[in-house]
Amino acid sequence: MSQIICRDLSLSYNGKTVSEGVSFTVEAGDYLCIVGDNGSGKTTLMKAILGLKLPDKGEILFDKESRVRAGDIGYLPQQTESSKDLPASVYETVLSGFSGKMGLRPFHTKAEREEARKNMERMGVLHLEKKSFSELSGGQRQRVLLARALCAASKILLLDEPVSGLDPNAAADMYSVIQDLNKNLGITVIMITHDIEAVVRYSSKVLRMGTVPTFFGSAEEYEHNSFHSENDEEDKNV
Numbered sequence: 001m002s003q004i005i006c007r008d009l010s011l012s013y014n015g016k017t018v019s020e021g022v023s024f025t026v027e028a029g030d031y032l033c034i035v036g037d038n039g040s041g042k043t044t045l046m047k048a049i050l051g052l053k054l055p056d057k058g059e060i061l062f063d064k065e066s067r068v069r070a071g072d073i074g075y076l077p078q079q080t081e082s083s084k085d086l087p088a089s090v091y092e093t094v095l096s097g098f099s100g101k102m103g104l105r106p107f108h109t110k111a112e113r114e115e116a117r118k119n120m121e122r123m124g125v126l127h128l129e130k131k132s133f134s135e136l137s138g139g140q141r142q143r144v145l146l147a148r149a150l151c152a153a154s155k156i157l158l159l160d161e162p163v164s165g166l167d168p169n170a171a172a173d174m175y176s177v178i179q180d181l182n183k184n185l186g187i188t189v190i191m192i193t194h195d196i197e198a199v200v201r202y203s204s205k206v207l208r209m210g211t212v213p214t215f216f217g218s219a220e221e222y223e224h225n226s227f228h229s230e231n232d233e234e235d236k237n238v
């Protein structure tokens with residue numbers, strides 16, 4: 001079952017084309033890695049999927065049967081220096097994942113508070129709930145933000161370079177948490193990454209962005225066709 005269908009998208013800023021001819025599908029339970037050089041349009045594509053950027057051409061369709069909409073996608077943004085200083089406790093940070101569902105309601109429901117605790121437990125950060133977000137290690141912060149993204153949505157997660165800046169142990173830990181969500185909870189994962197080893201190891205599908213995407217297919221095909229290198233001079237498949 002296709003959860004997201006992107007057809008012939010063109011994306012630009014101020015009339016300057018970033019990407020065109022972007023077509024791919026995301027099936028329920030996929031683990032799609034989006035790779036490509038810096039500036040190749042990966043983040044812009046994520047924004048389009050989240051409904052934050054309108055395509056100039058083409059369309060993004062969400063599966064009606066499983067009631068997936070852009071608003072049902074949990075998003076883990078790239079960590080920046082300023083995002084590390086979030087002036088909130090771990091619990092408040094996770095709970096803020098529900099803000100898109102609250103409308104004008106000023107308080108969180110009991111069900112939301114329980115769900116937040118469940119997601120913190122799932123991510124192994126419940127014992128940190130009273131701590132300030134800014135006191136956490138990089139790996140703990142990412143787990144907390146994943147718990148937050150799970151509050152926002154439980155079907156699809158969009159992760160923008162989730163292990164960037166983490167030490168090798170924390171990165172391996174993060175990959176294992178993401179794999180668990182994908183395999184055991186059936187959550188569809190769409191991940192921007194530069195980590196080609198992880199792409200080959202964990203993903204089911206790969207989209208390689210460029211001005212025109214240069215590859216979309218299974219992770220096996222990607223590996224087989226030697227698209228390992230982020231520094232490929234020439235792309236051999238379109």
Ligand code: ADP
Nearest residue numbers: 013014018036037038039040041042043044045
């Ligand atoms: P990637 O995530 O692959 O590094 P981006 O999607 O961030 O690439 O950027 C693609 C291109 O769009 C780059 O040339 C970048 O400079 C440009 N770009 C990104 N965001 C904006 C913006 N808000 N306004 C104008 N140009 C932008």
